[in-house]
Amino acid sequence: MRKVVTLKDVAQRVGVTAAAASMALSGNERISDSTRSAVQRAADELGYVPSSAGRALRNQRAGAVALIVPNSSQHVFGHNYFMHVLTGVSTAANAHDAQVIVSTNADQENGVAAYERVMRSRSADGAIVTSAAIEDRNVERLVESGLPVVLIGNFPYLADAVSVGVDDVGATATATDHLLQVHGRTALVHVTGTLDHQTGVDRREGFLRAVRAAGVEERSIIVEGDLGEESGAAAMRQLLAEGADFDGVVFANDDMALGGMRVLVDAGRRVPEDVSVIGFDDFGIARVTTPAITTMRVPAEEMARLATEQLFDRIEDTDRAPARRELPVTLVVRESCGCRPAADER
Amino acid sequence: MRKVVTLKDVAQRVGVTAAAASMALSGNERISDSTRSAVQRAADELGYVPSSAGRALRNQRAGAVALIVPNSSQHVFGHNYFMHVLTGVSTAANAHDAQVIVSTNADQENGVAAYERVMRSRSADGAIVTSAAIEDRNVERLVESGLPVVLIGNFPYLADAVSVGVDDVGATATATDHLLQVHGRTALVHVTGTLDHQTGVDRREGFLRAVRAAGVEERSIIVEGDLGEESGAAAMRQLLAEGADFDGVVFANDDMALGGMRVLVDAGRRVPEDVSVIGFDDFGIARVTTPAITTMRVPAEEMARLATEQLFDRIEDTDRAPARRELPVTLVVRESCGCRPAADER
DNA sequence: CTGAAAGCGCTTACAG
């Protein structure tokens, strides 16, 4: 490895002290213009780059934020979700000249607690935690530790947390209403997400709210799923075997919608003619299936960007009051609900 | 934020110097057992976590590796690819107790050069660079700078680079042979990837090699694509419009295969009955389409894991000779080639 | 054997 250039090297070349060179590079007024430009030139010529460790130690600030991805939710939410989140976090971090440290390995054993270590070691000045399980006490501990943390998702039981999320209840009600009102469906099924994640609970709640309001609760069926493609398939298989009567399905995500649609089609039920299907998330897969899935788009990247901005706010001002931001979820109309013929536009 | 616990705090509580406490915690022989355990206990009680900045400055080692994702290739290779890579890098970094810094923002302007800054600032001890464009001089510069770097992909023109990749030529020849030998196809199309990435050039080469060996080069057609779903569709539209005669298509990736299949099906060509289709990558989408896409599986996570191991080798021993590792690509048989009926197993 | 200084690279608060 080539020799490392330090501030001292730059200073020596110009004939000033390292302290002066530091001030010169930061544009401090007390350094004369001529010295300032001489130092700048020397730094450029030598290819000086400030040591992050030296800075971090002196400034008591790492210049990095951490993105924590609990293993459980990695499997639950899928690849596309995390790339959206990562992109959002990076965008905001970039704007603040900060590095992004990623841990995809926070699991049960190590827990998010492993990340408390990272933050207490001051590798990162704060952390973004993506949707962890309701029962995950690590999140609570992390929040209570007083370290700067922003959560992505909904945490009704964590009043002190800073979080960014969407209104899953309202959005699922909208999805359900779409099948009810626009497509005149009256016998709906809801396949839930994992009910140990708030998102699963809330989406179920939204479905219930909508079918109640429409007075079709009696004919509605709820089946528990786990967000995996196969669990959507299993739910449909079960209902078909039972001879259940339904003309629409609200899946808690697109992956399950895909699995479910396949079973329906293989069983001779046409989608959307016989059964209207709507998904949730729009993280990538929904556009790509046949028929393409009508879904509720969750603005994951934007949530992450906003969460990271909030995190920087807390890092700069630790006393900020907890806050909750909610972003809109939008209905994306495709083919599986019946709005458009399947061969058409994609 | 709570008060930060330093080594000095631990030492004071036990009544030794910080130096002694440091040695005690590292299990140094010269500290007596009784002191050692007293220090350990004090550290536990106080919740001491070593400062990464202090360590980094003293040890001249950041304890972190960087994963660089040139913007161009982010669009080109897709989300799933990067999550596989990220998982592989994390696994290896974890085993070495190192952090993973991710940059998804290395683009044309900032270039991978932006990352030379990161490494010269010693935020990271080395970097993994995922498949950059052939023309990307930044990669070359980074390699030549002497900083520890491992590339994922193929870089025939960078003899001094450490890299991990797959044999794209051989794998594409295998894919092509599958349509030729197993399915008896004789009039093949190849839709290429982006030809400014080595991968695109190599896969085209593999196709050519196979059709030549089979003596069907005359009937073969090559169309340039860009790895995007739409470009696969465009390629098929063009051929259909020209009234081209073909019974099999080797796509340079699964996304294009999906786009292409749709156009074929919409035009009344049955896949696989009339046209055998094979893709490449198997990063997620191929399993999910209808029909599911037969493809060549690239072991992205394993490549990344291996690359990161190699990186740690270089970080620990800067003089190591450049090396090239190649991982096997495997044929994953699904429906689009004609091996299995579409309704069946998935 | 053990105590404590020195120094990694930086920047700010202090002394002159």
Place this chain on the structure above:
DNA sequence: CTGAAAGCGCTTACAG
């Protein structure tokens, strides 16, 4: 106004 010390937290090499 300007020079240079002090100190962030750590660990190793040195002095005793």
